[in-house]
Amino acid sequence: MWCQYFWYEGFEKIYGASMARLGLVYTYGAGLDPPVKSLDMYDSFYILFLWVPLGGGALFMILAQRLPNQAKPGWMRRTQALGRRVMQYQLPPHGFWIKQTGGMSVLDVLMLVIVLLLNLMWFCVGMKNFNDEHAAMRLAGIRTVEEVWQLRLEWAGLYFGVLLFIDVWLLLLPIPQSSFLQDLSGMDYHQMIRWHRWMGHITMIVTTIHGLLYFIFWGITHQFWTMFTDWSKDSSINYLAGSISWFFGLALWLTSMEWCRRGFWEVYYRFHIVCFFGFMFFAYVHYSGSWIYFSPGLLLWFIDLVLRAGSYPNTTTVANCGVSASEEVVTLQIQASKRAHGCPLHDIYLLFPTISRWQWHPFTISHQSPDGVLTVRIKRFGGWTESLLNKLKNREPLPIRASCPQYNAPHRWRQDEVAVVLAGGIASTAVLSVLSDLVARRAQGKATGPRRVFFVWAARHAVEFCVLDLSVAAASMSSDGWLSTSLFYTGKEPLLAANQHEKLDSLEKVSSHGSESGSEPRAGGAAKAKPLTFPRASPFWWNRARRMQPQTTGPWHLAIVTGLVFFGGFVGQALSYSWYGEWQTHYQSLGEALPYNPFFWKQAAVNCIVFCVIALGFPFLVAVFLPNLYWRDTRAGSTGEEQMAAFDGVWDPSSMGCELQGQEVVIPGSEAGIPIASGRPDIVAVLQGAAKETGARHIGVYVAGPEPMSRDAQIATCQLNSTKGGAFFDFHKMAGML
16 A cells, blocks of 8 residues: 555655656747646656666666676575575476466566566555545535445446556566566566466456446446447546447457367467457547556667568578478578677577568577578478478579577576487477587686586477587587486387388488489578579568678667657656647647546547557668668678579488487597487486486476476476485476467
């Protein structure tokens, strides 16, 4: 109660004179008494306390990432390790929580308790206010038409709507892919999306109760149809728009359930976008103050959208491509520009306009070569990947737009004492990049990194082991024992028979597409090749295929985009509310009162549209469109080394790394190999063996594989962490499905 009291009334009492000066005076209403403000002190208060911390935090994190890293004192590292161990402790029953929610840690419980307590506190304050007002009315002898319990029901419905100030605000904050909140909280994007799902359930439950309580109140007072269809005739609250917003929210909620999200991805994807905008727009129209809880998260998301919009004119293509023998896995190689100054190690978003002009799909970079070639592996799943596979098999030129998150996920594996890496199937790409990073840093003599690494990889097709990076394979065969690699074949056929079948199958399929089996992939951007163009691939100006261009030219460009998004949002907010200033000036100069009921929903609709357009359009024009226009007309943007040609054909992806010989994976030209065992790995035994062999107190466990494997690994870490005095196994899920 004190929290809400302080928020609404405390600031005004303490800083009354200062708060009264807040706001923007409307130019043409400045001479009236009192002066007309387009943004009043309450609007300014919310902007200062909800927008400025987010914008300042984003800019601060950009600056902090440029500062030199300094070694932390031992006591600080130990304190952080202890704090993480306590916060990440999984509560029993482990199997139930992991299956239902992906786990329930102490941190999860604390966050949920805080959210529920905030909701409970605000609701109790609202009901206390009702009791106080009703008691005052009773003492004054004022009687109401409705009975007390009916009014209490209406008031409860009102305050369930007020709770959305908390819930929608928290709902939108985890969404941005490039949000600084990931670094600040230490959570990866998968954990942020998990929290977004939880807050989505809470938000829709609160919204549903808010709507149903009003429906019940209207029904028992015999005014349901009148109030349900009211479009701001009898109230400044647009009740019909609120119902429409709720209907959009219900459709969004239903199609976000796991059965729809994984069984009907296209339905989920389209409904999630359309229904969110419907939910947001009609929520604005329903209550004009909805911008208070929508706008903070939207501004962070707009940074994502502006940066991603910079990928539309930057069209690249496939440098090399491959299809596995079973046609279950597509391997793509994308050439990055030298101006990129390094690409993200982990995730990348790809859009293929010849398949869909709207769908961005996230993938994990499985390998990055020193010259900037990124390797991505895509599993065949649904109509989108089916279309991609067919176009590659037909050797159709494919325009690609790539979008890279600006805030890379924290590289926690670099800080671990010992690391255990568990991989399964195509999801192994998520951890192959981790191994490549660790091997590269060790070769460079970097001080930070685990002193031992254990790598366990299980695959149904033995040929999948051939994509193991050569440097990782060499480190596995090194005599120093730093990297221990165990490969497990889980297919139904005997290992040798399966190898022969897969090799013959690969030879036939690859040769039929115009490439020799086992041949090295040839670069699509040969010096004498004709540059590839896509006349209608870009909605703006760029039709030549170039190497993947950077989204930002550096930290200053990223900081400028961030600042311009928040500045554009403020300009949009002020500009849309100047309409209110004009109306207020007009009626105040006539000595009349502003007709609020028909005005507020129009003001809210204008606010929603103008805010979004300027917050997105202004930074796009200044920091994306004009810089890309400059690069287009300069030699740096059109030199031959930046342009690309069509790829030559589909090649065997197993030829890019190791080779399969008998029951071993070997480096080409080397006799040493990594043995392949048949069966499934015992995850508990692997973890216990790593702890016993190294004596480490903190072991990072990085898992990327099918859901059953990830679930078994998480349960195993929970069981081992329950043992007193043992090592702490810090579980990280590196790959997952939306």
